[in-house]
Amino acid sequence: MEDFAQPIVNGILLGGLYAIIAIGMSTMFGIVKLVNLAHGDLMILGSFLSLSLGTWMGIGPLWTLLLVVPIMYFVGFFVQGFLLNRVLGKEMEPPLLVAFGVSIILQNLLLMIYTPDARSLMTDLAVKTIPITSYLNIPVIYLLDALIGVAVITILYLLFQRTYLGRAIRAASDDEVAARLMGVNTRNIYAKAMGIAMMSAGVAGVLVGMTFTFYPHTGPQYLIIAFGVVVIGGLGSMKGTLAGGLILALSQLLGAQIFGPGYQLFCGYVVLLIVLAVRPQGIFGTV
Numbered sequence: 001m002e003d004f005a006q007p008i009v010n011g012i013l014l015g016g017l018y019a020i021i022a023i024g025m026s027t028m029f030g031i032v033k034l035v036n037l038a039h040g041d042l043m044i045l046g047s048f049l050s051l052s053l054g055t056w057m058g059i060g061p062l063w064t065l066l067l068v069v070p071i072m073y074f075v076g077f078f079v080q081g082f083l084l085n086r087v088l089g090k091e092m093e094p095p096l097l098v099a100f101g102v103s104i105i106l107q108n109l110l111l112m113i114y115t116p117d118a119r120s121l122m123t124d125l126a127v128k129t130i131p132i133t134s135y136l137n138i139p140v141i142y143l144l145d146a147l148i149g150v151a152v153i154t155i156l157y158l159l160f161q162r163t164y165l166g167r168a169i170r171a172a173s174d175d176e177v178a179a180r181l182m183g184v185n186t187r188n189i190y191a192k193a194m195g196i197a198m199m200s201a202g203v204a205g206v207l208v209g210m211t212f213t214f215y216p217h218t219g220p221q222y223l224i225i226a227f228g229v230v231v232i233g234g235l236g237s238m239k240g241t242l243a244g245g246l247i248l249a250l251s252q253l254l255g256a257q258i259f260g261p262g263y264q265l266f267c268g269y270v271v272l273l274i275v276l277a278v279r280p281q282g283i284f285g286t287v
């Protein structure tokens with residue numbers, strides 16, 4: 001068990017990061033029934049915004065969240081309000097193509113501005129650990145990722161359940177026509193929902209940048225992680241997103257421990273296929 005203690009702890013903590021990476025995509029699917037193919041690139045945009053703001057203002061990555069989060073809200077509002085809303089209701093393909101176009105534009109824009117070099121958000125927390133036993137340590141950066149991830153998901157849940165905006169978003173999601181008859185501007189509500197989803201993506205981008213290196217073209221890598229998490233947990237379910245993040249991260253790290261690091265992704269997506277075979281709608285999804 002000593003050999004598996006560290007991967008289990010790391011997997012649980014990494015699951016919190018995976019959950020916050022995926023929560024924006026899961027939220028928008030639950031509200032608009034839209035698979036946002038630009039989600040990973042928008043998240044990486046948050047990483048680069050933090051890098052630029054931190055360098056310009058001389059502040060740490062966590063402090064840049066005070067600026068990155070509101071900026072990402074307006075980015076999300078613009079993408080949904082002025083691009084995606086125009087093609088909603090016109091079958092599935094147009095929104096997917098628009099989101100794919102946003103992804104390509106963002107990747108190339110970041111490539112032109114920042115070059116293809118590897119970047120990271122430097123912080124002392126990345127090398128600190130909390131010793132528990134002689135064979136078990138808790139990485140401080142993973143612990144921070146997990147705590148912030150759970151906090152953000154909890155805040156989003158309370159926002160959607162306890163506020164007027166949250167009720168309006170849920171009404172527009174349940175029945176768009178009825179929501180319009182009750183005076184809800186559904187297009188504006190969708191844009192605000194995307195802004196909120198991108199706020200969580202901005203937080204995820206900063207945490208990813210503090211934990212791993214990133215490039216202008218790494219957005220699709222995190223898009224795949226987000227897909228895996230929401231499919232395992234159930235599209236549109238917040239508690240499913242948290243459970244999916246834990247399951248995917250644990251399966252990857254335990255698979256790497258048993259079979260070797262080269263099998264980490266393979267083991268994660270074997271678990272994904274098993275969940276799809278047994279429960280296609282996801283653990284907390286509805287038919």
